[in-house]
Amino acid sequence: EPEVTQTPSHQVTQMGQEVILRCVPISNHLYFYWYRQILGQKVEFLVSFYNNEISEKSEIFDDQFSVERPDGSNFTLKIRSTKLEDSAMYFCASSSEGQGYTEAFFGQGTRLTVV
Amino acid sequence: GNSVTQMEGPVTLSEEAFLTINCTYTATGYPSLFWYVQYPGEGLQLLLKATKADDKGSNKGFEATYRKETTSFHLEKGSVQVSDSAVYFCALSVERDDKIIFGKGTRLHILP
Numbered sequence: 555e556p557e558v559t560q561t562p563s564h565q566v567t568q569m570g571q572e573v574i575l576r577c578v579p580i581s582n583h584l585y586f587y588w589y590r591q592i593l594g595q596k597v598e599f600l601v602s603f604y605n606n607e608i609s610e611k612s613e614i615f616d617d618q619f620s621v622e623r624p625d626g627s628n629f630t631l632k633i634r635s636t637k638l639e640d641s642a643m644y645f646c647a648s649s650s651e652g653q654g655y656t657e658a659f660f661g662q663g664t665r666l667t668v669v
Numbered sequence: 670g671n672s673v674t675q676m677e678g679p680v681t682l683s684e685e686a687f688l689t690i691n692c693t694y695t696a697t698g699y700p701s702l703f704w705y706v707q708y709p710g711e712g713l714q715l716l717l718k719a720t721k722a723d724d725k726g727s728n729k730g731f732e733a734t735y736r737k738e739t740t741s742f743h744l745e746k747g748s749v750q751v752s753d754s755a756v757y758f759c760a761l762s763v764e765r766d767d768k769i770i771f772g773k774g775t776r777l778h779i780l781p
Contacts (some may be wrong), residue, residue, distance in 0.1 A: 558712070559757075560712075566675075585767070587768070589769075589771075594773075595773065596771050596772065596773045596774075597713070597758060597771035597774070598771075599768040599769065599770070602767045602768060604767075608766055610767055610768060612768075641717070645712065646714060647713075657715050657718070658715075658769065659715075660705075660711040660712045660713035660714070661712050662710055662711055
């Protein structure tokens with residue numbers, strides 16, 4: 555069964571360092587997303603990506619965040635200069651149509667710990 | 670704005686007990702409603718969904734009915750198993766709004 559895969563499963567980084575979280579969406583999907591969950595909090599939408607550009611982003615997704623689909627298979631989330639409050643579980647998702655219309659498939663998540 | 674409120678956990682039940690996890694929502698527009706489940710060490714999986722009022726979503730013995738009059742989508746299962754231990758998330762999406770709004774999640778522990 556096709557699945558969304560994320561790497562690494564756990565990343566520890568120093569405050570101020572750049573991190574790149576990687577995702578391989580399901581191959582025939584066109585819509586890609588990042589969500590995050592701070593421990594004990596809600597799963598929050600960060601950004602959606604379609605047709606090689608951001609289609610929507612939340613207030614959380616400030617200038618420190620960027621997304622890219624560098625090679626037609628990977629979908630990455632970069633945090634330029636990490637802060638302690640960026641510590642969270644980050645989920646990648648993909649869908650064949652927009653999430654208002656069809657199911658999104660989620661990866662296992664990357665736990666980011668900023669120290 | 671759009672939001673989802675679900676009961677706080679953890680919920681601890683014995684095997685074969687009846688399960689209800691409450692979920693209510695607020696939405697501008699006409700939402701689709703979902704329950705996602707996260708088993709230990711795994712990602713979020715769609716458990717069931719309902720796209721219009723009075724629809725009942727069901728999967729793996731779980732059910733939830735879209736109640737527009739009470740803005741609710743409570744998750745139920747008649748007889749839980751140890752393997753149902755997981756975190757359950759109620760969620761919604763609104764047509765033409767390309768994101769999912771999640772509740773905080775409810776951790777369920779089933780004791781043998």
